[in-house]
Amino acid sequence: MAKENERIRRDMAGIGPDPSYTGDLVRLDDLRDFRVADGEPDIRGWEVCTLHGTEIGEVDDLLIDPRRGEVVILDVDLKGSDRHAEVPVRAVQLDRKRKVVIVDTGEVDGYVSETRRARLDETERERMGERYRDVSKREVHYGLRDRDARDRDVRERDVRARERDAEEGVEETVIERKPVVMEEVVVRRRTVDGDEDLPDER
DSSP: OHHHHHHHHHTSTTOSOOGGGOOOOEEGGGOTTOEEOTTSOOOTTOEEEOTTOOEEEEEEEEEEETTTTEEEEEEEEETTSSOEEEEEGGGEEEETTTTEEEEOHHHHHTTEESSOOOOOOHHHHHHHHHHTTTOSOOEEBOSOOOHHHHHHHHHHHHHHHHHHHHHHTOOOOOOOOOOOOOOOOOOOOOOOOTTSOOOOOO
16 A cells, blocks of 8 residues: 555656756667666656646657656647647656646646757767666656655755856855844633622723
């Protein structure tokens, strides 16, 4: 039951890698040795629908971060047009039973592109394979990763940001906050009967 709950949670919107914290993104189709991990659906070809069930296109490809082994963005081929939308996986919900990707139309509108990313030719694919040859796990996942891995990524990102600032000569400013003293007043209330003598108010 716990495993089922974890899978359902991973399929919800708002879960998954933030594109701004990831490395270079590559089409899964362009990496021969990489595949979707066992237990995870290959959603390429799945219908993409709005919350109300209107079909807006289908998943054409997955943009992945090979080093982290995560699907980061879905390349959605929009229905009735030659346009594509690159939608972050954290902005969608996966319905595995119906094999449908659910997304808010407002989310898609913000990611529409007139031109899609070009696919790599044979030479570029070979070069890409060499580049990621040292990646030990060649499986990609959707959704949640363990907290330690996420925390490590955040720490690495912060270190990179500090190194970049040092190279650019930006000094870190530390703002010292003074403690704020809060006073507390306790008000007590007592219920009395009507017959009870009350103190005179003068």
